[in-house]
Amino acid sequence: MSLFDFFRRSSAPIARERLQVLLAHERIARSKPDLLGLLREEILAVIARHVSFEPDKVQIKLDRGVSVSTLEVDIEIPSGLPAT
Amino acid sequence: MSQVLVVTSGKGGVGKTTSTAALGAALAHDGAKVVVIDFDVGLRNLDLVLGAERRVVFDLINVISGVAKLPQALIRDKRLENLFLLPASQTRDKDALSEDGVAKVIEELRTKFDWIICDSPAGIERGATLAMRYADAAIIVTNPEVSSVRDSDRIIGLLDSKTVKAERGERVDKHLLITRYDSSRAARGEMMSIDDVLEILSTPLLGIIPESEEVLRASNVGSPVTLNNALSAPARAYFDAARRLKGEEIPMLVPSKGYRFLNKLFGRKAA
Numbered sequence: 615m616s617l618f619d620f621f622r623r624s625s626a627p628i629a630r631e632r633l634q635v636l637l638a639h640e641r642i643a644r645s646k647p648d649l650l651g652l653l654r655e656e657i658l659a660v661i662a663r664h665v666s667f668e669p670d671k672v673q674i675k676l677d678r679g680v681s682v683s684t685l686e687v688d689i690e691i692p693s694g695l696p697a698t
Numbered sequence: 699m700s701q702v703l704v705v706t707s708g709k710g711g712v713g714k715t716t717s718t719a720a721l722g723a724a725l726a727h728d729g730a731k732v733v734v735i736d737f738d739v740g741l742r743n744l745d746l747v748l749g750a751e752r753r754v755v756f757d758l759i760n761v762i763s764g765v766a767k768l769p770q771a772l773i774r775d776k777r778l779e780n781l782f783l784l785p786a787s788q789t790r791d792k793d794a795l796s797e798d799g800v801a802k803v804i805e806e807l808r809t810k811f812d813w814i815i816c817d818s819p820a821g822i823e824r825g826a827t828l829a830m831r832y833a834d835a836a837i838i839v840t841n842p843e844v845s846s847v848r849d850s851d852r853i854i855g856l857l858d859s860k861t862v863k864a865e866r867g868e869r870v871d872k873h874l875l876i877t878r879y880d881s882s883r884a885a886r887g888e889m890m891s892i893d894d895v896l897e898i899l900s901t902p903l904l905g906i907i908p909e910s911e912e913v914l915r916a917s918n919v920g921s922p923v924t925l926n927n928a929l930s931a932p933a934r935a936y937f938d939a940a941r942r943l944k945g946e947e948i949p950m951l952v953p954s955k956g957y958r959f960l961n962k963l964f965g966r967k968a969a
Binding site for chain 1 (some may be wrong): 726790843847848851852855884887888890891894897898
């Protein structure tokens with residue numbers, strides 16, 4: 615049995631872990647609104663009140679983990695200076 | 699007392715219709731009066747799996763709209779005289795399936811049958827929510843595979859919130875039926891085990907149906923697997939599951955492929 619076979623064979627524990635993480639979040643999301651989604655919308659709304667930015671210059675990354683989740687909002691704000 | 703069961707899953711192709719036919723036939727074989735209802739409006743298939751496709755005259759929507767009386771639409775199985783089918787309509791108009799209409803049909807069936815088994819369509823749209831709406835108990839059909847388990851979790855959430863029983867503050871009894879299980883692949887770590895699935899879904903186990911050629915063979919000829927080859931591994935697993943539904947305590951066997959005759963005794967209590 616090659617090393618490749620060894621790793622390929624134990625895919626079931628990966629399936630179990632991925633499901634446990636995913637379902638933990640989805641079960642919470644069913645009972646209350648999605649916190650990270652709410653934060654994303656409100657953060658963007660606050661920034662939009664003060665500066666205008668192009669919606670396609672906003673990058674949002676979300677990573678849901680077991681104990682910690684991260685929301686990364688990267689907004690390119692124009693400086694008001696002409697482009698060089 | 700009649701029992702209204704919904705056979706549901708969220709995901710398609712996991713074995714809802716096969717299981718509805720097999721369990722319905724198993725319960726009827728043991729003497730109960732059973733009706734199976736196809737809720738998959740527009741894509742009916744329970745008639746085909748039961749071998750009654752050429753005898754469909756009226757359907758569920760005809761009964762709801764008053765075109766036909768319920769006894770006219772019920773098709774008696776050719777093999778078991780106490781097994782009946784109420785087919786789905788082939789119409790594309792899903793709105794024809796009204797909540798009040800379904801409620802009336804189920805109430806009328808309750809007076810005539812011991813078991814009313816609703817075969818849910820895949821998804822979480824109208825047909826699926828109406829199939830579970832009036833259920834006393836639910837059979838959640840799951841394959842040991844990530845998308846099926848995820849969808850089952852979603853369906854369990856709906857059973858706990860969108861059914862009449864749930865809205866009254868009662869509980870719909872939930873039973874997990876794991877289908878297409880391959881014990882040798884699970885032993886090699888290629889497939890989630892029964893314990894994995896039970897741990898994730900925390901729902902009592904009704905039965906384990908092994909992956910088997912017999913299932914396709916039975917549907918090819920239009921016969922529930924429990925009638926087509928009653929001694930085959932999937933048929934025996936369905937018969938055991940049917941008896942557990944009736945409240946009998948049957949040891950949970952993990953079925954293995956036909957040529958490996960050693961069944962591993964699991965000792966887990968049934969649902």
